[in-house]
Amino acid sequence: MEKHGLTDAAVSVRDVNRRFGRKTVLERFSVELGRGVTGLLGPNGAGKTTLLRILATTLAPDAGEVRTFGLDPSDPAQRTEVRRRLGYLPQDPGYYPHFTAFELVEYVAILKELTGRRERHREVRRVLAETDLSGAAKTKVRKLSGGMRQRLALAQALLGDPALLILDEPTVGLDPEQRMRFRALVSRLGESRTVLLSTHQTEDVAALCERVIVMREGRAVFDGTPSGLASVASGQVWLSESAPPAPVLFWRTSDGRYRTLGAAPPGGLSADPGVEDGYLLLLGNAAEVSA
Numbered sequence: 001m002e003k004h005g006l007t008d009a010a011v012s013v014r015d016v017n018r019r020f021g022r023k024t025v026l027e028r029f030s031v032e033l034g035r036g037v038t039g040l041l042g043p044n045g046a047g048k049t050t051l052l053r054i055l056a057t058t059l060a061p062d063a064g065e066v067r068t069f070g071l072d073p074s075d076p077a078q079r080t081e082v083r084r085r086l087g088y089l090p091q092d093p094g095y096y097p098h099f100t101a102f103e104l105v106e107y108v109a110i111l112k113e114l115t116g117r118r119e120r121h122r123e124v125r126r127v128l129a130e131t132d133l134s135g136a137a138k139t140k141v142r143k144l145s146g147g148m149r150q151r152l153a154l155a156q157a158l159l160g161d162p163a164l165l166i167l168d169e170p171t172v173g174l175d176p177e178q179r180m181r182f183r184a185l186v187s188r189l190g191e192s193r194t195v196l197l198s199t200h201q202t203e204d205v206a207a208l209c210e211r212v213i214v215m216r217e218g219r220a221v222f223d224g225t226p227s228g229l230a231s232v233a234s235g236q237v238w239l240s241e242s243a244p245p246a247p248v249l250f251w252r253t254s255d256g257r258y259r260t261l262g263a264a265p266p267g268g269l270s271a272d273p274g275v276e277d278g279y280l281l282l283l284g285n286a287a288e289v290s291a
């Protein structure tokens with residue numbers, strides 16, 4: 001095994017480039033990930049899925065280095081070892097609609113080389129229970145709701161208790177209660193593993209990530225804590241009874257008042273910033289911030 005650099009991080013990405021045709025999707029992207037839950041935020045097309053696919057070994061970078069647990073995924077033998085140690089929930093999992101939930105997860109377990117039928121079945125039952133799907137084990141995938149399918153996708157990622165979990169928009173389609181349960185599960189998993197998830201939900205980031213990376217056009221424009229991202233908007237969040245004069249970023253809140261980002265509107269009262277405020281202002285300004 002090749003020793004890479006000076007870091008003990010579970011994942012180390014250095015100067016990774018990836019293009020599709022003439023479009024540069026990741027540009028000299030570098031990141032190190034240790035234990036805990038890191039959230040990736042960014043607008044559509046920012047390169048989040050491309051980064052996750054590279055880490056999940058389903059896509060190779062054009063240039064740069066990736067090391068996962070010190071292993072080099074560009075080497076076939078080391079790539080196999082990396083795959084044994086990671087769980088991946090892709091954005092569009094290929095479901096086999098005629099499989100039952102159990103059969104689908106068992107199929108992935110076989111691909112992951114979980115040998116021994118009894119142990120494999122025990123493991124399939126364990127991950128179905130973790131994701132509240134025990135009752136749906138015998139249900140055909142095509143009959144599952146969107147939220148149940150999403151939990152099934154998470155279940156297969158948990159097979160073999162991987163030390164690295166890569167989750168692409170895992171909370172899509174979950175109802176509020178399932179989202180809460182999901183956050184509790186992922187928080188628990190992150191205590192002893194490396195979890196990297198992409199999301200469009202700033203609430204997910206605030207609730208479960210110790211670290212958040214904001215991507216824009218293939219680069220990290222923020223890398224810090226959720227509270228650090230919120231503080232990007234310090235002194236720039238306002239609540240007012242009437243709509244501010246355009247053009248500024250504002251929206252109506254559940255109590256009927258208007259939340260404005262940026263300059264104070266007439267009669268605006270200063271409000272505490274949240275992760276979403278910081279994220280929106282950051283993308284509006286596209287400045288590089290670290291906190």
Ligand SMILES: Nc1ncnc2c1ncn2[C@@H]1O[C@H](COP(=O)(O)OP(=O)(O)OP(=O)(O)O)[C@@H](O)[C@H]1O
Pocket residue numbers: 020021023025042043044045046047048049050051
């Ligand atoms: N296999 C591919 N072939 C061609 N272009 C691709 C491919 N995969 C991604 N792209 C392009 O790369 C860019 C970044 O895509 P990516 O899916 O990584 O973004 P993202 O941040 O995950 O976006 P979203 O939030 O919409 O999922 C997009 O412009 C996309 O069209």
